[in-house]
Amino acid sequence: MKNVLHIISSARGSLSYSRGLSTAIIERLVNKGFVGKVVERDLTKEFPLFLDDKMIWEFYKLPEAINGEGNLLLKYSYTIYDEINNADIIVIGTPMHNLGISAPLKAWIDQLVRFGITYGYTDNGMLRL
Numbered sequence: 027m028k029n030v031l032h033i034i035s036s037a038r039g040s041l042s043y044s045r046g047l048s049t050a051i052i053e054r055l056v057n058k059g060f061v062g063k064v065v066e067r068d069l070t071k072e073f074p075l076f077l078d079d080k081m082i083w084e085f086y087k088l089p090e091a092i093n094g095e096g097n098l099l100l101k102y103s104y105t106i107y108d109e110i111n112n113a114d115i116i117v118i119g120t121p122m123h124n125l126g127i128s129a130p131l132k133a134w135i136d137q138l139v140r141f142g143i144t145y146g147y148t149d150n151g152m153l154r155l
Contacts, residue, residue: 027061027062028061029064029113029114030052030063030065031110031112032049033116033118034048034119035128035131036070037128038121042119048117049119065109065112067106069131069133074136075102076136077137084100087141102137103140106134106138107143110138118131
């Protein structure tokens with residue numbers, strides 16, 4: 027059985043087409059018996075923090091160099107990283123605003139992409155994921 031992470035990023039609630047589509051995908055997976063657990067993260071109910079100067083400094087530290095205050099600033103980031111790592115399937119429902127993804131989804135991605143956690147560099151300077 028697979029673990030599914032369902033990301034919702036439309037503020038339109040039940041009127042949202044993207045939410046309806048992503049929910050239908052989840053329901054189909056559940057009905058086919060592929061899913062054991064669904065974790066739902068509605069980014070419009072718990073809006074990810076926008077990055078500020080203090081948080082950015084913590085994002086570029088090596089994980090072992092982050093201390094108590096840094097861990098507090100990065101609490102949300104650690105939480106969503108764990109959700110991603112525990113998911114076998116990720117379903118993202120997002121509307122398009124001004125030809126781009128929603129602001130909550132962009133903020134969520136900004137919280138997720140972290141040096142030494144989700145990416146790094148090899149000794150010769152190549153990107154390592």
